[in-house]
Amino acid sequence: MSDTKLRIGVVGLGTFVEIAHMPTYFNSRYSEILDVAAICDVNVDRLKEWGQKYNIPGQYTSLDEMLAKANLDAVTIVTPDHTHTPIALKAIEAGCDVLVEKPLAMNIKDCHKIRQAALKKQRRVITDFHKQEDPAHQEARSRVRSGRYGELQFGYVWMQDAITVPAGGFFKTALAAHSSPNWFLGVHFYDCVRFITGLDSWKVKATGYKQVLGPERGINTYDAIKADVIMNNGAALSFYLSWNLPENIPSLTRQGIYFQFAKGETYIDTRDRGFFESTYQAGYKAVNPMFLRDTEHGKAGYGCESIGEALRQFHDLKLASRATYQQLEDKHPSGINGFYATLTGQAVDTSLAQGTSLQGGQIVIGKEVDCNDLLQSELGNDAKEYLVNVAK
Numbered sequence: 001m002s003d004t005k006l007r008i009g010v011v012g013l014g015t016f017v018e019i020a021h022m023p024t025y026f027n028s029r030y031s032e033i034l035d036v037a038a039i040c041d042v043n044v045d046r047l048k049e050w051g052q053k054y055n056i057p058g059q060y061t062s063l064d065e066m067l068a069k070a071n072l073d074a075v076t077i078v079t080p081d082h083t084h085t086p087i088a089l090k091a092i093e094a095g096c097d098v099l100v101e102k103p104l105a106m107n108i109k110d111c112h113k114i115r116q117a118a119l120k121k122q123r124r125v126i127t128d129f130h131k132q133e134d135p136a137h138q139e140a141r142s143r144v145r146s147g148r149y150g151e152l153q154f155g156y157v158w159m160q161d162a163i164t165v166p167a168g169g170f171f172k173t174a175l176a177a178h179s180s181p182n183w184f185l186g187v188h189f190y191d192c193v194r195f196i197t198g199l200d201s202w203k204v205k206a207t208g209y210k211q212v213l214g215p216e217r218g219i220n221t222y223d224a225i226k227a228d229v230i231m232n233n234g235a236a237l238s239f240y241l242s243w244n245l246p247e248n249i250p251s252l253t254r255q256g257i258y259f260q261f262a263k264g265e266t267y268i269d270t271r272d273r274g275f276f277e278s279t280y281q282a283g284y285k286a287v288n289p290m291f292l293r294d295t296e297h298g299k300a301g302y303g304c305e306s307i308g309e310a311l312r313q314f315h316d317l318k319l320a321s322r323a324t325y326q327q328l329e330d331k332h333p334s335g336i337n338g339f340y341a342t343l344t345g346q347a348v349d350t351s352l353a354q355g356t357s358l359q360g361g362q363i364v365i366g367k368e369v370d371c372n373d374l375l376q377s378e379l380g381n382d383a384k385e386y387l388v389n390v391a392k
Helices: 017-024 044-054 061-069 081-093 108-121 137-147 181-197 213-217 303-321 325-331 336-352 369-383
Strands: 007-010 034-040 058-060 074-077 096-102 124-129 152-162 201-209 224-231 236-245 253-261 262-270 277-278 283-286 292-296 298-300 356-358 363-365
Touching: 007 017, 007 081, 017 034, 017 044, 017 303, 034 044, 034 061, 044 058, 044 253, 058 061, 061 081, 074 081, 081 363, 096 303, 108 124, 108 336, 108 363, 108 369, 124 303, 124 336, 137 181, 137 253, 137 262, 152 181, 181 201, 181 224, 181 236, 181 253, 181 336, 201 336, 213 236, 224 336, 283 298, 292 336, 292 363, 298 303, 336 369, 363 369
Parallel strands: 007 034, 007 074, 034 058, 074 096, 096 124, 152 236
Antiparallel strands: 152 253, 201 224, 201 363, 224 236, 253 262, 277 283, 292 298, 356 363
């Protein structure tokens, strides 16, 4: 195997690795620059199965052993959300660049630790927010930031999953009990809104519902969360997040954005791409070929490109003997997108934790949280690097 390829180690062999990562590594336009040198998972049977299927020589149940023996350039972290931080810190300490699935971490203290470790070791950290690679969102960013619509006034975002996601075997671990619509779904769009508009969350107030997954399925998490966010220009946005829709809806996920501006509006439905199918096996379903599709050149789509473009950046760094590191850091600081998405997510959790319960705890009406207050209480003097600049 050529030493000019990027040697990567994959940590976690769950559902999303199967859906998006392995097709990117082995059957896409990025495959020629990648060498999957090692995989790591606690499930020995899965390690053996995937090692044989993809002819991956390094198979480890120990992260420490993989980092010590596999001679890696980069690590991709595709483990449950609450496990990201220690894996990222060990990978950085071992001298690896890191691509981590969203969220970067589940609190801003951990995000800050990861960023500080990356800066100290001069490693790059990228959070895989694949919605940034969706052409609809890229075009929205271009149009919104051109000023053609004027100032953002208000809007709403929705991302909703069928109940089969948290309760029907979609995950290969008990992730749902450690997550919520806030972290599994909301973080996608907290980042996407920031990506499109350049605005940061300022004040956050959430309402949460625990009426199905807990009482009926024994999974202690929220079914649905509505997060009301005032952005730092004064715009008011609502995020509608849930993962308890009926199993027989036409798609696993519904999602989209509506923005009203002072001089215009945008509406982006990223579920309805105009492609539907009907089969005896699955019934009537929506198809999203923009996420992942087969081409003559292998897999393509934003689910593949967000992974591939991050790894291409790491590969370019390797070929340049890391001479472009500071240039990249100046333009796109490591982990900063992940930090601000987690800031909104933690503000939602804090709002609910400080809220008032109704109906025996099945409904929680949260308190308003100021993101700058949260930053200062969590990070102390280090908060000044991240403080939200509120328009006066």
